[in-house]
Amino acid sequence: MKLGIIGGGQLGSLLCQAAKKLNIKTIVFCDDIDAPAQNFSDEFIFAKYNDKIKIKEFVSKVDVITFEFENIPYDTLNEMNKSKKVLPKPSVNRLIQHRLAEKDFINKLNIRTTRYVSIEKKSDLETLEDFFPGILKTTTMGYDGKGQYPINKMEDLNLLNIDFSKEYILEKIVKLKKEISVIITRFGNNSYEIYEPIENTHEEQILKYSQIPAQINEKIFNLSKEWATTIAEELKFVGTLCVEFFIDRNDNLYVNEIAPRVHNSGHLTINAYNVSQFENHIRAICSLEKIELKKLSNAKMVNLIGNQILPYRENLSLKQNEFFFDYLKREVKTKRKMGHITTLI
Ligand code: ADP
Ligand code: MG
Numbered sequence: 001m002k003l004g005i006i007g008g009g010q011l012g013s014l015l016c017q018a019a020k021k022l023n024i025k026t027i028v029f030c031d032d033i034d035a036p037a038q039n040f041s042d043e044f045i046f047a048k049y050n051d052k053i054k055i056k057e058f059v060s061k062v063d064v065i066t067f068e069f070e071n072i073p074y075d076t077l078n079e080m081n082k083s084k085k086v087l088p089k090p091s092v093n094r095l096i097q098h099r100l101a102e103k104d105f106i107n108k109l110n111i112r113t114t115r116y117v118s119i120e121k122k123s124d125l126e127t128l129e130d131f132f133p134g135i136l137k138t139t140t141m142g143y144d145g146k147g148q149y150p151i152n153k154m155e156d157l158n159l160l161n162i163d164f165s166k167e168y169i170l171e172k173i174v175k176l177k178k179e180i181s182v183i184i185t186r187f188g189n190n191s192y193e194i195y196e197p198i199e200n201t202h203e204e205q206i207l208k209y210s211q212i213p214a215q216i217n218e219k220i221f222n223l224s225k226e227w228a229t230t231i232a233e234e235l236k237f238v239g240t241l242c243v244e245f246f247i248d249r250n251d252n253l254y255v256n257e258i259a260p261r262v263h264n265s266g267h268l269t270i271n272a273y274n275v276s277q278f279e280n281h282i283r284a285i286c287s288l289e290k291i292e293l294k295k296l297s298n299a300k301m302v303n304l305i306g307n308q309i310l311p312y313r314e315n316l317s318l319k320q321n322e323f324f325f326d327y328l329k330r331e332v333k334t335k336r337k338m339g340h341i342t343t344l345i
Contacts, residue, residue: 001286002027004062004084006077008035008044010327010337011068011262014270016040018278024286029058034330037068049076059083066239066285068261070097071141087238087285088260095235096260099139099169109234111227112254114246119168125157131172139167144335145205174254178247180214181265182228185240185280192232193280193293195273197224198265200244206335210265211300211345212272220253231258240281242266264303264337271323271342272299297344309338321345 001024005012008030016026017040028041031048038044043061047054049072058080059065065086067077070093077090096102103113119125119136128134132154138147149160150173162168179202184194199214200207214221228243235241242263244256266277274294275283283290304312309332312324321344329338 001025001064002062003282003286004029004058004065005037005041005068006030006049006065006072007068008032008037008041009068010036010325010329011264012037013040013327014267014276014278014325015066015068015262015281016042018276019282021279022282022286022288024282027058027061029054036328036330039328049073052079055079064285066261066281067093069143070260071143085285088235088241089238092235092237092260096258097140099137099142099257100167102258103169105234106231106255106258109230111230112252114174114254114256115172117170119170122157122162122164125151125170126154128170129154131170133173134170135173136162136168136170139169144207144337145202148205174246175249176246177249177251178214178216179256180216180220180224180245180247181210181242181263182224182245183240183242183263183266183269183277184225184228184232185277185284186232186237187284187290188238190233191290192229193275193290194225194229195266195269195277195293196295197221197245198268200265204335206303206305206337207264208303208305209300210268212268212295212298216247217251220247220251223253227253227255231255235260239284240266240277242277264340265301267325267340268299268301268342271344272297299342299344301340301342303337304339304341305337306334307332312339312341319343 005028008028019026026041027043028037029045033046074094133152136149179200180197197214198210201209240262242259246254262277270276323342326339
């Protein structure tokens with residue numbers, strides 16, 4: 001069996017490692033010549049995501065195709081899907097890569113999101129004081145807080161250099177008490193494995209810490225799992241999916257966004273569970289056996305961002321309950337996720 005993975009970042013790398021454990025060969029297809037996942041895959045194809053010839057070569061070499069990030073052109077996934085199965089299916093990706101379509105979909109399921117409105121031009125914002133303080137987000141291509149502008153009042157807009165040739169969504173700010181995520185792997189109709197909610201802390205809109213158990217009440221524990229299950233079922237999702245949630249100061253739960261893929265907050269599942277989110281994803285998309293999840297330990301994960309990785313690379317004295325992961329990214333950049341440490345607690 002050969003698995004094709006589109007995208008070559010840390011999620012791709014960790015998928016390759018999980019595949020190896022299952023004796024599945026991997027080919028990574030990525031438009032970054034330095035993609036770190038090539039250190040972990042059996043084969044690497046470097047090409048643009050619309051390179052028809054390279055796409056053909058990739059498809060001919062694999063049995064099933066998946067992806068590690070959302071922002072892949074729909075046409076590319078659709079084209080690949082004509083000859084080899086792409087899982088999760090391309091239509092799921094098209095829906096979720098657009099923040100407006102994603103939020104409309106969630107609300108139709110009677111699941112709460114933040115209040116939001118579509119912004120097509122600057123003047124659309126003038127009558128929307130009600131949404132301030134808010135965050136203006138590009139409808140597509142955003143990640144790790146990129147393409148996001150906090151706006152407290154109209155005057156803020158003049159200070160920001162926003163390119164209104166793009167489409168945006170304006171979201172009302174939720175007064176956050178906490179953020180959590182739920183990771184679920186769907187194998188088929190009403191067949192799931194679901195991880196317990198993970199508590200997440202962001203710094204500058206980038207995930208910094210994740211931990212289980214999340215300090216949340218029982219109602220939120222159950223409701224977040226219920227909503228994640230409803231979403232996965234409604235999408236007829238196959239593979240691992242992550243739902244990010246907000247909890248406000250009155251203990252109201254909101255879905256923030258859906259990641260139709262493995263997720264950074266689930267890195268701790270590698271050490272804290274009998275089956276990681278990565279292995280479960282591969283089991284689901286390759287039609288392998290579903291294994292009942294068992295938590296082995298509570299855990300805490302810390303992302304190493306930018307040069308925070310350096311001391312760990314130089315001086316690796318880890319305790320027995322600590323696990324260090326270096327994504328082997330060639331260049332250390334500020335705000336770039338370089339690695340992580342999971343501690344079993
Ligand atoms: P990305 O696609 O970059 O992950 P998110 O929409 O998840 O974008 O935003 C990143 C982080 O910014 C969130 O995890 C949260 O900490 C903060 N944030 C985003 N939107 C809101 C909001 N409406 N209210 C409060 N915090 C928000
Ligand atoms: Mg997010």
